[in-house]
Amino acid sequence: xxxxxxxxxxxxxxxxxxxxxxxxxxxxxxxxxxxxxxxxxxxxxxxxxxxxxxxxxxxxxxxxxxxxxxxxxxxxxxxxxxxxxxxxxxxxxxxxxxxxxxxxxxxxxxxxxxxxxxxxxxxxxxxxxxxxxxxxxxxxxxxxxxxxxxxxxxxxxxxxxxxxxxxxxxxxxxxxxxxxxxxxxxxxxxxxxxxxxxxxxxxxxxxxxxxxxxxxxxxxxxxxxxxxxxxxxxxxxxxxxxxxxxxxxxxxxxxxxxxxxxxxxxxxxxxxxxxxxxxxxxxxxxxxxxxxxxxxxxxxxxxxxxxxxxxxxxxxxxxxxxxxxxxxxxxxxxxxxxxxxxxxxxxxxxxxxxxxxxxxxxxxxxxxxxxxxxxxxxxxxxxxxxxxxxxxxxxxxxxxxxxxxxxxxxxxxxxxxxxxxxxxxxxxxxxxxxxxxxxxxxxxxxxxxxxxxxxx
Numbered sequence: 001x002x003x004x005x006x007x008x009x010x011x012x013x014x015x016x017x018x019x020x021x022x023x024x025x026x027x028x029x030x031x032x033x034x035x036x037x038x039x040x041x042x043x044x045x046x047x048x049x050x051x052x053x054x055x056x057x058x059x060x061x062x063x064x065x066x067x068x069x070x071x072x073x074x075x076x077x078x079x080x081x082x083x084x085x086x087x088x089x090x091x092x093x094x095x096x097x098x099x100x101x102x103x104x105x106x107x108x109x110x111x112x113x114x115x116x117x118x119x120x121x122x123x124x125x126x127x128x129x130x131x132x133x134x135x136x137x138x139x140x141x142x143x144x145x146x147x148x149x150x151x152x153x154x155x156x157x158x159x160x161x162x163x164x165x166x167x168x169x170x171x172x173x174x175x176x177x178x179x180x181x182x183x184x185x186x187x188x189x190x191x192x193x194x195x196x197x198x199x200x201x202x203x204x205x206x207x208x209x210x211x212x213x214x215x216x217x218x219x220x221x222x223x224x225x226x227x228x229x230x231x232x233x234x235x236x237x238x239x240x241x242x243x244x245x246x247x248x249x250x251x252x253x254x255x256x257x258x259x260x261x262x263x264x265x266x267x268x269x270x271x272x273x274x275x276x277x278x279x280x281x282x283x284x285x286x287x288x289x290x291x292x293x294x295x296x297x298x299x300x301x302x303x304x305x306x307x308x309x310x311x312x313x314x315x316x317x318x319x320x321x322x323x324x325x326x327x328x329x330x331x332x333x334x335x336x337x338x339x340x341x342x343x344x345x346x347x348x349x350x351x352x353x354x355x356x357x358x359x360x361x362x363x364x365x366x367x368x369x370x371x372x373x374x375x376x377x378x379x380x381x382x383x384x385x386x387x388x389x390x391x392x393x394x395x396x397x398x399x400x401x402x403x404x405x406x407x408x409x410x411x412x413x414x415x416x417x418x419x420x421x422x423x424x425x426x427x428x429x430x431x432x433x434x435x436x437x438x439x440x441x442x443x444x445x446x447x448x449x450x451x452x453x454x455x456x
Contacts, residue, residue: 056145056147056148057148058145058148058149058150059148059149059273059274061274062147062148062149062272062273062274062275063148063149063150063153064274065269065273065274065278066149066153066154066157066269066272066273067153068265069157069264069265069266069268069269070153070156070157070160070265070269071265072261072262072263072264072265072266072269073157073160073161073164073262073265073266073269074105074160074163074262075258075261075262075265076160076164076258076259076262076263076265076266077101077104077105077160077163077164077167078101078102078105079255079258080255080258080259080261080262081101081164081167081168081255081259082097082098082101082102082255083098083251083252083254083255083258084251084252084255084256084258084259084313084317085097085098085100085101085170085171085174085255085363086098086248086251086255086453087246087247087248087249087250087251087252087253087254087255088171088244088246088247088252088310088363089174089175089246089247089362089363090175090241090245090247090443091247091248091443091453091454092442092443092444092445092446093174093175093443093444093445094247094248094445094453094454095445095449095451095452095453096174096175096179096443096444096445096448096449097170097174097175097444099179099448099449100167100170100173100174100179100182101167101170103179103182103183103186104163104166104167104170104182104186105163105164105167107183107186107187107190108159108162108163108166108186108190109159109163111187111190111191112155112158112159112162112163113136113137113155113159114135114136115132115135115136115191116159116162116190116191116195117134117137117155117158117159118130118131118132118133118134118135118137118138119131119132119195119199120158120162120195120198120199120202120203121134121158121199121202121203122134122203124199124203124204124205127200127204127205127206127209128196128199128200128205128206129195129196129199129205130199130203130204137155140152140155146272147272147273148272148273149272149273154272157269158198158202161198161217161220161221161266162190162194162195162198164221165190165194165217165220165221165224165225166186166189166190166194166225168221168222168225168226168229168365168369169189169225169226169228169229169232169365170182170365171229171361171362171363171364171365172228172229172230172232172233172360172361172362172363172365172366173229173232173233173236173362174362174363174444175239175241175362175440175444176236176237176239176434176435176440176444177236177433177434177435178431178432178433178434178435178448179444179448179449180431181427181428181431181432181433181434184427184431185232185423185424185427188423188426188427189228189419189420189423192419192423193224193228193415193416193419193420193423194220194224196415197219197220197224197412197415197416198220200411201214201219201220201408202214202220207219207407207408207411210404210407210408211400211401211404212404212405212407212408213325213326213329213380213381213384213389213391213401213404213405214325214377214380214408215267215270215281215324215325215326215327215328215329215380215389216266216267216269216270216281216324216325216327216328217266217270217324217325218321218324218325218326218373218374218376218377218380219325219373219377219408219409219412220412221324221369221373222321222324222369222370222372222373222376223369223370223373223374223377223409223412223413223416224412224416225365225369225370226365226366226368226369226370226371226373226374227366227370227412227413227416227417227420228416228420229361229365229366229369229370230359230361230365230366230370230417231416231417231420231421231424232420232424233359233360233361233362233366234359235421235424235425235428235433236360236424236433236434237360237434238359238360239360239362239440240437240440240441242360242362244362244363244364246310247453249309249310252309252310252313253309253313256313256316256317259316259317259320260289260316260320263285263289263320263324264282264285264286266324267281267282267284267285267323267324267327267328268281268282268285268327270327270328271328277328277388277389280327280328280331280388280389281327281328283332283335284323284326284327284328284330284332284334284335285320285323285324285327285335287332287335287336287339288319288320288322288323288335288336288338288339288342289316289319289320289323289339290316290319290339291319291335291336291339291340291342291343292315292316292318292319292320292322292339292340292342292343293312293313293315293316293319293343294315294343295315295319295339295340295342295343295344296311296312296314296315296316296318296343296344296346296347297311297312297315297343298343299343299344299347299348300347300351303347303351304351311347314346314347314350314364314368315342315343315347317368318342318343318346318347318368318372319338319339319342319343319372321342321368321369321372321373321376322338322339322341322342322346322372322373322375322376322379323335323338323339323342323376324373324376325373325376325377325380326338326376326379326380326383326384328388328389329380329383329384329385329388329389329391329393330380330383330384330385330388330389330393331383331385331387331388333383334379334382334383334384334385337379337383338375338376338379338383341375341379342372342375342376345371345372345375346367346368346371346372346375349367349371350364350367350368353367354367374409374413377405377408377409378402378405378406378409380393380405381393381394381401381402381403381404381405381406382394382395382402383395384396384398384401435447435448
């Protein structure tokens with residue numbers, strides 16, 4: 001069996017390499033003639049004096065798609081992530097785990113319209129943060145547009161990104177964190193970690209000026225949440241039963257399926273239009289995810305002699321994470337290669353590195369989101385194809401892009417680690433972060449909520 005799976009994996013890698021080489025031949029045609037030898041392009045006629053260029057009108061097709069995409073991303077947190085994490089938790093902690101995602105979505109929904117949107121997408125202040133000009137959505141009306149869609153739709157679309165980013169970190173904290181501490185952490189971390197990083201990359205901050213590529217959230221979402229997960233897990237300490245014993249794998253598979261489904265809104269929606277770029281992001285997302293799931297399965301099959309359903313679901317999520325920053329920048333060969341790596345690197349981070357280092361990342365939020373997010377962000381700097389998203393990576397003659405990607409990853413790692421550490425110590429000082437040992441034994445469903453997930 002070991003030889004069989006090794007042979008299959010080898011054949012798969014060779015075929016992917018051949019496909020990539022063939023794609024390179026197509027996407028890298030001979031050098032065009034010098035500019036001087038080409039015909040001058042026709043220039044548009046100048047506008048009459050006193051006439052201003054007409055603003056881009058609202059596009060109903062783009063608007064309809066973005067409403068759907070926004071709903072899809074909302075579904076990723078509720079019920080997707082809640083079911084995925086809830087099924088992975090112990091039976092006595094299932095409800096509490098799901099409640100962490102639920103309450104986060106509610107809190108972020110309020111804070112985003114109060115100040116989150118303004119500080120992220122308001123006028124840039126020194127490349128660090130947005131202005132306060134749009135607090136409580138001041139100045140935003142039914143006729144306000146972002147590109148070709150209503151600004152209100154763009155606001156809610158970005159809200160769903162903020163919500164799931166915070167919720168992702170909870171996977172490292174479950175089964176031992178006070179619910180009150182989690183609520184406080186959600187408010188502080190969204191404010192001091194998510195908003196600045198999102199502004200740096202998407203709101204016109206210094207990383208955007210540097211040229212960092214992040215189509216839908218490799219740095220902003222996954223590295224950000226993954227590093228927070230690692231730091232929080234270390235500060236919280238190990239659980240009494242620091243093992244992963246999923247209470248309901250049926251919920252895990254259902255949650256993973258909903259995450260995959262919602263991720264099409266996450267990645268394809270980040271084109272902010274119903275166009276070819278959205279189509280490229282859509283097919284890249286599906287392809288990389290499928291490849292990563294199978295890649296993880298074969299690696300686990302060789303490593304443990306059994307292909308698990310949990311591994312298949314984990315591999316799919318790792319693929320979704322890794323393709324996120326690259327979805328609108330790479331071609332299909334790049335997506336396949338990213339998918340292969342996403343099934344291998346995070347697997348060993350979870351199966352080998354974590355046990356050796358000894359930290360208790362309950363549901364491998366860092367191992368999957370932090371590692372796969374880093375992998376995807378860096379590989380975007382390698383495989384970015386100018387024919388897809390207009391940006392060139394290392395393989396297309398732009399090694400500087402890879403350097404820029406490393407800088408963006410390093411800055412996000414450092415900033416998030418420090419901010420998360422400070423927030424945890426503040427919460428620990430004023431509220432306390434860990435439940436009593438007796439409550440941990442009883443389960444957080446009863447101790448924190450006086451409820452049970454299953455009354456059978």
